[in-house]
Amino acid sequence: MKYLEGRKYVIQAIFLAIGAVYLIKLFYIQVLDDSYKTAAESNAMRRVVQYPFRGLVYDRHGALLVENTPVYDLMVVPKEAKAIDTLKFCQLVGLSLPEYREKITAAKKYSYVKPSPFLQRLTNTEFAAIQDNLVDFPGFYINARTVRSYPHSSLAHALGYIGEINPRQLEDTTYRGYRQGDYLGISGLEREYEQYLMGKRGVKYTMVNVRGIEKGSFKDGAYDTLSVAGQNLVTTIDLKLQQYAEKLMEGKIGSVVAIEPSTGEILSLVSAPYYDPSQLTGKELGNNYMKLLRDPVKPLFNRPLMATYPPGSIFKLAQALIAMQEGVLTADTGYPCNWSMVKCSHRHAYPANLGIAIEQSCNPYFYQVFRSVVNKGRSANVYEDAHLGLDIWKKHIQTFGFATQLGVDLPNEKKGMMPNSQFYDKIYGPKGWKYPTIYSVSLGQGETGVTPLQMANFAAIVANRGFFYTPHIVRSVGEKGKPLPEYSVKRYTSVHPRHFPAVVEGMQRVVESGTARYASLSHIGVTICGKTGTVQNPHGKDHSVFIAFAPKENPKIAIAVYVENAGGGAVAAAPMASLMVEKYLTDTIKTAGRKRWENDMITGAFYKWGK
Template identity: 55%
Template sequence: MQYLEGRKYVVQGIFLVVALIFLTRLFFMQVLDGTYKLAADKNTLQRIVQTPYRGLIYDRKDHLLVQNTAVYDLVVVPREVKQLDSARFCELLQIPIEGLRTSLRAAKKYSRNKPSPIVQNLTTPDLAAILDRLGDFPGFHIRDRMARAYRTPNLAHALGYVGAITPAFLEKPKYAKYQAGENIGISGLESYYEQTLMGRRGVQYKMVNVRGVEKGKFRGGEFDTLSVAGQDLHLSIDAELQAYGEKLLAGRRGSIVAIDPKTGEILAFVSAPHYDPKQLTGKGSGNRYMALLNNPDRPLFDRPLMATYPPGSVFKLVNELVALQLGVVKPETGFECNQRLVHCTHQHEYPANVSLAIKNSCNPYFYQVMRAAVVRGQSPNRFEDARLGLGQWQKMVKSFGLGEKLGVDMSQEKRGLIPSPEFYDKLRGYHHWNFKTVYSLSIGQGEIGITGLQMANVLATIANRGWYVTPHFVRGIGNGGPLPQYRERHYTAVDTAFFKYIIPGMQMVVDGRGGTGNLASLAQFGISVAGKTGTVQNPHGFDHATFAAFAPVEAPKIAIAVFIENSGFGGVSAAPAAGLMIEQYLRGKVAPHRKTWENWVMYGDFTKHLH
């Protein structure tokens, strides 16, 4: 009985607490509702959302790239608007009357009780010109906020931009806490790290009279909450290297991606043509955005992440590693340069081993390497044999981070394509294709497609002898490090012991006599470079040029991939560009006598070598 008696008091206590909470909430709601009736006393309650200070963005050397600057917006709360003299209001604001009507309709559709923007990005002089007379127009208020200001003309594609949240965004539950007119990261890092940069909003309740003059805090501010500033981002980007890369590709179409192999940190991320991030800030940014969007050179297109190309001869490195792992070739295996199988681009010595084959980029050699990897006699049916072999080949190739999104901290990454047996079944029909159908994959052509970021990551994987860390831009958030997924190693399906066999040939490409990548050599500075040139067939014009490398070979600090569209041979255009970037990063400067090559990359007519 005592036990039951005790439980009775506990239950009564719980009911009492719940009742008190309910009454307290009811009282608070009545107080808030009642304040809207204070019009009789010429006062009303205003709920002001305090937007937190957005986090800043720095480069790897702590140079400030993106900061905040104060701007002002004129907003309207529709339910507070009385008789509006539209002509007089538009004269004060210097805006067209039809624009005002459109904005008011949009504001009423959004909310009658919440503020919506009428004019944004007012400067301090703009504000001074209207502030004294704004009290004549009830319902209209000034809201100050922080806008983005860029201290660099570079890196626009990675940084992304911030803009006013759209009605479509506001309808999504994910953005329920945002208000019309607030800024939000639209693209790039600003979008990917929106929650980190944004911080936490605060709220203030103020009493104002009908002319908008503040009469003090509501109930002494007991219901106010403080905002919490967003966290800063510390990027892995080297701002000087980034600026140099954008300078090299100015006037070209293509991309340069440089990665620190040991950490996966992205050092440079060049998309050409590029634009100044300042173009998408301040008054008129909407018009400038449309101009960029309609530009036939597509400067908004993020080539390192979104443009997929056949990798060309650079892909021969991956094919060789897969064949070594399968045991169908050895480092000393030689194949005849049999041009009846596939055309070879130039005369060269007999490819007696993998090093000579890589140095001379012998197409027939790599045709036979992949054939040995795919056609292994796993089925007496030659079509099924090819299906089985290609399926195993595809899985091993994808372990290099190809054919899938790598998971970089940007949302617009493309996955590329490493074709599967099912792909060719759909394209050609089940058991209607064999190795001769897909042989172009052996030299990095055909249906295969990879991004510039993926190619740079392949070179980082080779530099590490078989593993990579997912490439990423942010090396530190606030006072901490990167996100956890950017600290893990990913190993390929190829044993680490095999990678050492392809690197001497890659060194011969750059520093060997007659190597196709000699223009990337930095031997004069004591820097060893391992690389591979590529020429990507293009059915719509001149071929694309590519070159990928890492350096120094003994202790790699940079892996790089360069694509230059419609530039032909990789050794002529992409190789010198990569060599200059590596020199800039490792030495901190480009030697004066190397300016000739700098000018060649920037202004040279690469097409002269294509006839």
């Protein structure tokens, strides 16, 4: 009995101890800790996300391309937005009652107790008009953030734009950490370098009273975290060259891509028609996007990376290089300009060697060059021989970056297209085709497709005599950053460097005495090497193509210009490329004659030349 009596006192002591703990805690909460008193008086603690400054973007010389401008989001917590004068609120913010109901319903659907954007991207003026009146509308408050702005109206396709994350992305684990109302890169550099540009969000906890008035930070900011700004990007773009290229391409459809051969750095990237990047920022982003999307000339389409065209006669250079590597062509090989094989665009004498054939862009010559690769005699069976030859050719051509993604640091790059034996087997059957069936490939027509970026990269390969660096548009990430390592690796073609000089000499002849005499830069003492192309267009006038590099030795720039429906390569593309090279190397256009050329390119007067 004494044992049970003693246990009773132990149990009573435990309950008394627990009660004492609760009493002490209650005394602490009610008397000693004023934060709870403040919280009780203020009624609510608000968690405000501090959005970081997104990284800035510069050109290669330090010119600012993309910056940040402050805007304001009107946030709402549906649980707190009660007993307000809805009509007065709508008049204040410029909404109709149905619009208000739609937005408040969407906010409740997201969360009844968490804040979500009610009106976004208010300007300084709009913010100033409502800020003093928000005290009358509990549950609504302002959250500051920044949006992109552009000191220059250039480079829209490469820079890209940012937009609000959508519900589908929020469900994707790739976007873990993002929340409704967050912004992220949608296209261009903004998308490709999102992880560097975005920065890190911070959080601020503030106490507010029942009317939504801030009463100060919670616990003197003990639980606040600072936002971390995103990293800046230094691009490879030369802004002056970019602006000049856009001026030349104004009112036209096509592409310009310029690359520094020794590094793979993209100096200029123009997709025409283009648009002002500021159209895809601020409150009108959605409306402007739909206008651009519906425009029949497709200004949102990034032609340098996404448009695939037959390369035309510029492809003859690749045919010659592969044939020399295969041992079926030398620099001194001559072929007659035999029109019974294929017609030639130019009336000329017998091309006694490769240089003359390139200068005159002789179609029958390169018909026979490509045939010597495909029908090399690897098999006694004519069909099997064509199969083997075409597949070997395809392997060579891919080492030049054709029919593959080059790996540029921009989204949505297309591979283009080059045929192999399986491709033709599907169309004609294994014994339904041979060389005469596919000869148009020899001239860069038929079943071929390359992007303007691949064309410019090909010019850089010839300039380097057989290798290239992956084209890229960002030079460094961060204040003391370096290029990403994948853009510092030399990539070699399957063609030995000893075969390139003959092609380079031919390209020099094209400009000095051949199909692109208008592109000569002798007046500034620079030797430019180039090749024209005229791409057949079944839907209208031919497309004008030109690739080039300069100077001949130690090249500083390689370029591809593609102008749709402009006629021969010498008519539009060659003069434009020549003007751009001169502008880049000397920063000016030197002579009155060249300035007249420049005016004809800008105004489109050259279109009359082909008539």
